[in-house]
Amino acid sequence: MSKLASELAAWINGQMANEILSLPSGSKECRVVFCGPPPSMLTGVFEVLAGDGRLLSATMADGTTVSFPIVVQVDEIPNAGSHASASQSGYSTFHDLAGLRNDRGAGIFLTLVPPGGQASDTHESTRKSFGVASVANEGGAPISAWWNDPFIQYLVDAGLGTGDDKQLEQAKRLVHEAIVAADAAKQHEVSRSGAWEILARLWELRDSGQPLDARVSLASGFPSSNDGRVDATHKLSIFDALVDKFERSNLGSGVEQLKEQAPKAGIDPRHLDAFLAHLRQKCDVVTALKRSMPYYYAPDEIMPPPGWWGELTAQKWELLLDDDTTDSSPEITLACVNPLAFQLKGFVPVVRDTARLQVQLPDGLEQARVRVTREAPGALRIVAPGTCQSKAPWNSSMMLFLFIRRQFDTWPRSWHAREQSPRTSRRPVLS
Secondary structure: OOHHHHHHHHHHHHHHHHHHHOOOOOOOOEEEEEEOOOHHHHHHHHHHHHOOOOOEEEEOOOOOEEEEOEEEEOOOOOOOOOEOEOOEOEEEOHHHHHHHHHOOOOOEEEEEEOOOOOOOHHHHHOOEEEEOOHHHHOOOOOHHHHHOOHHHHHHHHHHHOOOOHHHHHHHHHHHHHHHHHHHHHOOOOOOOHHHHHHHHHHHHOOOOOOOHHHHHHHHHOOOOOOOOOOOHHHHHHHHHHHHHHHHHHHHHHHHHHHHHOHHHHOOOHHHHHHHHHHHHHHOOOHHHHHHHHHHHHOOOOOOOOOHHHHHOOHHHHHHHOOOOOOOOOOEEEEEEOOOOOOOOOOOOOOOOOOEEEEEEOOOOOOOOEEEEEEOOOOOEEEEEOOEEEEOOOOOOOOOEEEEEEOOOOOOOOOOEEEEOOOOOOOEEOOO
16 A cells, blocks of 8 residues: 555544544534545545445544544446445445435545545535645646645645755755646646656655655656755756757657767666667657656656666766757758747648748858758749748648758758747757
């Protein structure tokens, strides 16, 4: 059983004991809802609390002991799951909860509700909630509301443990970045399984004996530091540089370029191959790395982590990314100046009939001759220096190739062409 599930079960037990203890004398009406993790984790919490169907007990203010069931709200009751009732803990659908609520023998019970769990005004008016606030636990709530929820903040702070305040602040920043990245990677999941998984990893590593930097980096999906110091800004800058390289060159070519620097960094190239295999298994679109790199970087196994994660520290990544040839490669910017919509991020510009393209050359290449061609029928003609026009529609199936002819004797070693439309994010020209 996971450490987070055990912690949640202990916390729930304490909350229920306080709720029942505060009931007025003679009252046995206490219907409570715990809003918590996704269904898979919530089942683990139930197994710790009352997995065998037993009732829980608590003491009232007058010394009377009362027993009550634990109910897990589900869309469909598992085949091997027990049905919840006044005399047995178990599973119940949303509609069956009304019958349990009207049962005179079930004046006290606790319902475990997953994120986005169905509710009604009738239910909400006759029960008390704790855990994640309902407004932060519903499907349409932004990740910022979920992160700022007091219960989530409690789980993060307790999962980090004690230590230097400044280091804990840096560690918490890494956890926040990782949770935002996981939420972006799984943006269509109401249950926020990616964010909860980070909390589960954080709690699993809490008492592992590892330093704070190693624990939080492994849980959140960042490289550890050689000196054991948590430096969130440094690690985020490493990821920015890594993502930029992959967007320029794609995953395979990018890792091959990093392997050229491996001897200088003292890294076995096989660790980079293992890292590449891991990244390809989790991410199939290179443009997704920019918003969710910690999520994709995080290894699947944490006890113990894979060898590549331990070897590729932040300092080693810095040496691998220190490529002297990068600065000597001029950039050529290609933009469509008449797309139908400027706000479509990640899409090739689409025009109504004729595409107008603008080419921006680096300093020192102003006299270069530019020729733009594409793999589609239709003619191209030069309109003005740096601008060309196509008579055929411009769409995502058409690829551009730039040929720069200089009236000089020397050529740069490499060229980097980027496709960019106004007000949209950059995306690499794939080869």
